[in-house]
Amino acid sequence: MNIKEQIQKIDSLEFELFQQKLELVIEKAYLKGVQDGQKKYNYEPVLTKKDLMKIFQSSAATINRLxxxxxxxKLTTLAGKYPRDEVFEWIKNNSI
Structure with a gap:
């Protein structure tokens, strides 16, 4: 095998390795997205303070302040009810 063929073989192997790494990264991102989606959509579209306590892993007093x-x-027509998607968006926008 001459030098040119060896270089082509190395390039081919590097590309295969790159493809495998990329596939692993994509799979990991996909699984993370599925996991995050399952957490979010496990809740009803309208949340209660009890739901907020679970989501924030906080006490009732902390949620009352929050x-x-x-x-x-908040839902203005229903006291003590919170729109799920807006709450998760609020979390995303207000997290460090």
């Missing part, structure tokens, strides 16, 4: 914050999503 929902009073300006900008925290």
């Amino acid at each position: 929902v009073l914050r300006k900008g925290f999503p």
Whole structure:
């Protein structure tokens, strides 16, 4: 095998390795997305304070303070109810 063929073989092997690494990264990202989606959509579209306690892993007192914050999503027609998708969007926008 001459030098040119050896270089082509190495390039081919490097490309295969790159493809395998890329496939692993894509699979990992996909599984993470599925896991995140399952967590989010495991809740009803309208959340209660009890749901918020689970999501935030916080006490009732902490949730009571949180929902009073300006900008925290609430349903104005139903007291103590919170729109799921807006809550998760709020979390995304207000996390460090």
